[in-house]
Amino acid sequence: MRQFKKPVKFHSISTKLILLFSLSASIALLLSFITIFIYTFNENKQNRMELFHITAKTMAQNLIAAIDFDDDVSTNKVLSTLSLIDGVEAAFVFKDNGKTFSSYLAPKIDAKTMAKLTKKLYSSYDAHKTIEYIDYEYLIVNQPIYLDGKYLASFCIISNTDYLKENFREELFLLLAVFVFTLLVVITLSQKMQKIFTAPIFKMKEAIEDISLNKNFSLKVDSNTNDEFKILFDGFNYMLGTIKENTLELEKTKQEMAAVHKHTKASIEYAALIQSSLIPENTLFRKYFKDYFSIWHPKDLVGGDIYLFEELRHDDECLLMVIDCTGHGVPGAFVTMLVKAVERQIVERIKHSDEVVSPAKLLSVFNHSMKHLLKQEDKTSVSNAGFDGQIIYLNKKENIMKFASARNDIYYFKDDKLHTIKGDRQSIGYKDSDMDYEFTEHCVDTSNGLTLYALTDGFTDQNGGSKSLPYGKRRLKEMLKDIYKESMADQQEEFLYAFEMYKNHDEVNDDLTVIGLKI
Amino acid sequence: MLHILTVDDSKMARKRLLSTLDTFNIPHKTYEEDDGVKALKALEDSPINLLITDLEMPNMDGVELIKEVRKTNLSLNIIVITTVANEQIKQLLKSDRFTYFMKKPIDTKILETYLKKVQHQIGSKDA
Numbered sequence: 001m002r003q004f005k006k007p008v009k010f011h012s013i014s015t016k017l018i019l020l021f022s023l024s025a026s027i028a029l030l031l032s033f034i035t036i037f038i039y040t041f042n043e044n045k046q047n048r049m050e051l052f053h054i055t056a057k058t059m060a061q062n063l064i065a066a067i068d069f070d071d072d073v074s075t076n077k078v079l080s081t082l083s084l085i086d087g088v089e090a091a092f093v094f095k096d097n098g099k100t101f102s103s104y105l106a107p108k109i110d111a112k113t114m115a116k117l118t119k120k121l122y123s124s125y126d127a128h129k130t131i132e133y134i135d136y137e138y139l140i141v142n143q144p145i146y147l148d149g150k151y152l153a154s155f156c157i158i159s160n161t162d163y164l165k166e167n168f169r170e171e172l173f174l175l176l177a178v179f180v181f182t183l184l185v186v187i188t189l190s191q192k193m194q195k196i197f198t199a200p201i202f203k204m205k206e207a208i209e210d211i212s213l214n215k216n217f218s219l220k221v222d223s224n225t226n227d228e229f230k231i232l233f234d235g236f237n238y239m240l241g242t243i244k245e246n247t248l249e250l251e252k253t254k255q256e257m258a259a260v261h262k263h264t265k266a267s268i269e270y271a272a273l274i275q276s277s278l279i280p281e282n283t284l285f286r287k288y289f290k291d292y293f294s295i296w297h298p299k300d301l302v303g304g305d306i307y308l309f310e311e312l313r314h315d316d317e318c319l320l321m322v323i324d325c326t327g328h329g330v331p332g333a334f335v336t337m338l339v340k341a342v343e344r345q346i347v348e349r350i351k352h353s354d355e356v357v358s359p360a361k362l363l364s365v366f367n368h369s370m371k372h373l374l375k376q377e378d379k380t381s382v383s384n385a386g387f388d389g390q391i392i393y394l395n396k397k398e399n400i401m402k403f404a405s406a407r408n409d410i411y412y413f414k415d416d417k418l419h420t421i422k423g424d425r426q427s428i429g430y431k432d433s434d435m436d437y438e439f440t441e442h443c444v445d446t447s448n449g450l451t452l453y454a455l456t457d458g459f460t461d462q463n464g465g466s467k468s469l470p471y472g473k474r475r476l477k478e479m480l481k482d483i484y485k486e487s488m489a490d491q492q493e494e495f496l497y498a499f500e501m502y503k504n505h506d507e508v509n510d511d512l513t514v515i516g517l518k519i
Numbered sequence: 520m521l522h523i524l525t526v527d528d529s530k531m532a533r534k535r536l537l538s539t540l541d542t543f544n545i546p547h548k549t550y551e552e553d554d555g556v557k558a559l560k561a562l563e564d565s566p567i568n569l570l571i572t573d574l575e576m577p578n579m580d581g582v583e584l585i586k587e588v589r590k591t592n593l594s595l596n597i598i599v600i601t602t603v604a605n606e607q608i609k610q611l612l613k614s615d616r617f618t619y620f621m622k623k624p625i626d627t628k629i630l631e632t633y634l635k636k637v638q639h640q641i642g643s644k645d646a
């Protein structure tokens with residue numbers, strides 16, 4: 001029984017939805033937090049810068065008098081108040097000649113490093129202007145001091161960035177904590193929310209599995225929602241109903257067909273039994289021929305090929321007919337029955353007369369009778385059935401063999417030479433067949449013996465070989481030349497072997513009949 | 520081991536059948552005769568457990584041979600290989616569950632399957 005199987009790399013739709021929700025939320029959160037973080041950090045930096053800027057401005061006002069009077073003691077005193085501000089590492093007052101007038105250095109701070117830093121700053125910026133500088137290590141504010149519009153000095157405060165860094169770390173930690181917490185909440189919510197979408201899908205999946213396993217087409221899938229899933233479920237239920245109806249109908253039809261098939265098969269099998277009863281006992285051939293073989297293989301159970309053998313007025317006289325009726329299968333078999341009926345009439349007439357048996361005339365009689373019986377005397381007839389075939393008459397007493405043929409050829413070897421009697425281009429009984437046609441009669445002396453073959457076109461027309469072409473008459477003649485001296489049993493084997501080998505994987509085209517006789 | 524007697528008046532047919540049997544991976548010994556009378560004698564003289572026979576043969580044909588065999592041995596496995604697609608003969612042999620009918624030319628796959636079945640059946644009997 002067919003079942004749904006999970007593919008090797010199976011990823012549940014639930015997992016995919018949780019991942020989708022979580023990933024979307026994570027990206028949104030991350031972007032938000034980065035924005036908040038950057039904004040807050042910049043705000044802190046600006047505030048810090050603003051603090052130092054105001055401090056520098058205020059202190060610069062307080063220092064004007066002291067600088068103007070070269071009172072470095074007072075200046076130093078004012079600068080020392082910077083120790084109260086967290087993070088200030090140094091402060092300098094540079095006179096207009098560029099020399100350091102006064103300075104403040106926090107404990108453990110190297111004065112040279114600070115001086116270098118200040119010089120570097122002044123090489124890049126104009127000391128006469130307000131400067132705000134920040135890098136990873138330092139925050140520097142420079143405030144020029146003017147007295148009555150004249151430049152007097154520059155006051156520079158240098159602070160480390162520890163405060164900002166600490167602030168940065170705290171904020172980062174806080175944001176990360178919030179981020180992780182929010183993510184956990186999102187994942188938990190995703191697990192719950194995905195069920196809104198996946199629950200109906202899983203419900204549908206279970207229903208499909210149940211249907212596939214148990215063929216339970218009466219199943220209904222209910223939806224508690226009023227969304228697209230409801231439309232989907234309603235459509236599915238409707239489809240199930242239709243499948244159930246169709247399945248029942250199909251099952252009923254199947255049963256009916258099985259019954260019809262059984263009946264038809266039994267009929268055809270019985271018909272095959274009847275048709276095979278028309279095939280003569282091969283022991284009959286023994287009386288007239290040194291050796292013989294026969295192959296009669298209808299393509300289906302019944303066929304349109306038949307061969308008939310009749311003993312005539314005495315033990316030296318017999319008649320063989322190899323007949324290939326219209327088509328094959330049941331229609332062909334029907335025609336063979338008709339042929340047999342006509343043949344019985346002809347044989348009975350011969351048996352009760354002294355007439356000289358003429359295969360050519362017999363073919364003409366068949367032509368008239370078949371046309372008459374099938375109502376095919378004019379071209380407006382609905383049916384168009386008939387046959388091609390050979391009639392062979394043997395008179396052992398007179399050592400003669402007579403042949404006549406409608407379409408199919410006759411082959412015989414006499415004095416080691418192959419002779420071909422070409423069949424007349426005229427079929428028997430068809431509505432196009434000429435009612436008054438006179439068939440050609442051939443007569444052969446059999447006193448020195450001969451080997452004869454009569455076959456239907458099932459052999460030469462069989463497709464096969466590398467190009468799926470018909471076996472053909474040329475190939476047949478070559479084979480006959482190779483085998484005609486063998487025993488008929490071996491020749492039969494060769495015919496069948498050649499047919500099978502040539503056909504290979506091709507379908508059998510037609511019924512097959514081959515008769516081989518040795519006199 | 521299978522002891523197979525092939526009966527066919529065609530030497531060529533026997534030769535081809537024996538070659539086919541040799542292609543199967545089934546241990547076997549073969550005996551061959553060209554008519555029913557000789558086949559009956561071979562059946563008396565040798566431990567044959569499978570008879571493969573043609574129907575059309577001189578002296579004694581396949582149908583007569585089978586009838587004679589069945590008088591004394593109802594369970595000998597017989598394969599009838601013939602060109603005569605005669606429904607009457609098929610009907611005649613239909614009731615015999617140890618007789619199998621094959622049309623010439625033989626389908627080697629079907630023949631191999633049948634031989635394996637017979638081999639299994641004989642193996643079970645020996646065991």
